[in-house]
Amino acid sequence: MCGIIGIVGKQAVTPLIYDALTVLQHRGQDAAGIATLEGHRIHLFKGNGLIRDVFPDSELEKLLGKTGIGHVRYPTAGSANQDEAQPFFVNSPYGIVLGHNGNLINAARLKKELFDSDRRHLNTESDSEVLLNVLAHELHRMGPAGMRPKDVFKAVDGLHQRCKGAYSVIAMISGKGVLGFRDPHGIRPAVLGYRDTEKGREYAIASENVALDALDFTLMRDLKPGEAVFITLDGELHTHESPHAQAACPCIFEYVYFARPDSMLDDISVYKARLRMGQALARKILRDWPDHDIDVVIPIPDTSRTSALPLAYDLEVKYREGFIKNRYIGRTFIMPGQAERKRSVRQKLNAIDLEFRDKNVLLVDDSIVRGTTSKQIIQMAREAGARKVYFASASPPVRYPNIYGIDMPAPSELIASGRNEKQIEQVLGADRLIYQQLDDLVEACREGNTGITRFDTSCFSGEYVTGVEEGYLEKLESQRSDLAKQRCNNGAGMQLTV
Secondary structure (H helix, E strand, C coil): CEEEEEEECCCCCHHHHHHHHHHCHHHCCCEEEEEEEECCEEEEEEEECCHHHHCCHHHHCCCCCCEEEEEEECCCCCCCCHHHCCCEEECCCCCEEEEEEEEECCHHHHHHHHHHCCCCCCCCCCHHHHHHHHHHHHHHCCCCCCCCHHHHHHHHHHHHHHCCEEEEEEEEECCCEEEEEECCCCCCCCEEEEEEECCEEEEEEECCHHHHHHCCCEEEEECCCCCEEEEECCCCEEEECCCCCCCCCCECHHHHHHCCCCCEECCEEHHHHHHHHHHHHHHHHHHHCCCCCCCEEEECCCCCHHHHHHHHHHHCCEECCCEEECCCCCCHHHCCCHHHHHHHHHHHEEECHHHCCCCEEEEEECCCCCCHHHHHHHHHHHHCCCCEEEEEECCCCCCCCCCCCCCCCCHHHCCCCCCCHHHHHHHHCCCEEEECCHHHHHHHHHCCCCCCCCCECHHHHCCCCCCCCCCHHHHHHHHHCCCCCCCCCCCCCEEEEC
């Protein structure tokens, strides 16, 4: 999962992009980058780490221009070295930089096509570099006059024909403008906004509307599946709906975990969806376990709080904050290795013994992926004096890899893979385990926008809206295991002016 932002402004854009990236930091903590356009010169700086660590003031001062894009990254597969920090740059045609959120599932075949047929060299293992070169090739095919908006959109349609998977993309074309587009199924999110200034209207494209809110931009709307928008350097907005567009199928895990609760994605409030997830869990408990002996509901901070509140209310039991979170520790789900995740749990959370002592406690989390964190937290609750520890997940069992840009690990590392719920309960060490029903999760999200008839639920159901080529999942498993992800981080940033 990654976060992207692009702005065509009327003033120096780097401070805006930097602020937007800090708001999108939850979408990636591995690397960050900013590219700006000054005349026909592209300034680019990127590196590994958090926003505050990647960009020293001395480098931010060099990122001149009124147009720019930014990216925060965490890796889904392959290397996380500095070479794969985004945005990526290619010098022809015109000079293009690109940032991408999602994952191409036919990247291997495209790499071969790009080398054999398009005569393009790729220097990393990133599918974002593949996307960039496919876009560059399609733009090059438009010929010398190929930067009219209709030509840009034709190139994007050509990309849709070649690229398979999930992608929200922002690209900046030297001397021309900023292009944003969304995959034909609308799996990964993208929103469009504007603000009016004394010098004229400014436009922004971002992964979530909270980035627009932080910059005082007004949300216009979500990009539609397959839609492309092109904002010229003089501030003209052009839009295009692709003939390749399909019915919207947004990723449901955005609502479960990844997106900020104050975001609106595809006209669905993430906060309201999570409230409804908690209400659905309460209905299940009252239906299947009417004589429950739960004394208190305690959320595992932060993402599960919203679900835990209505759950406690509908069960008519106390809601308490039983864990205090160290806010200087990152999100354990997106940490790169199992050993680091294990170390971080007790650094991240500390139990308030008084809220656990001699009580039957229902812990609530948004999901259970590897189970590493959940198992340790259950043990912490017991050590704090809980008499019984029950555990509820606001989402169903995660049994399958996510191939659309979320780093669900290899199936062998998913606690629910090959196990029934009773077996998972035993592995976790819980006295009782309650999972959300998939239909209830879908309805909790869909209630916010009944026009959406389908969500990507592949990590729960194993159903992939794009289809999967034979052997792809097996190859992905070899790439996504923790052993495969052991790597070296060099940490330093790099400045490029072209």
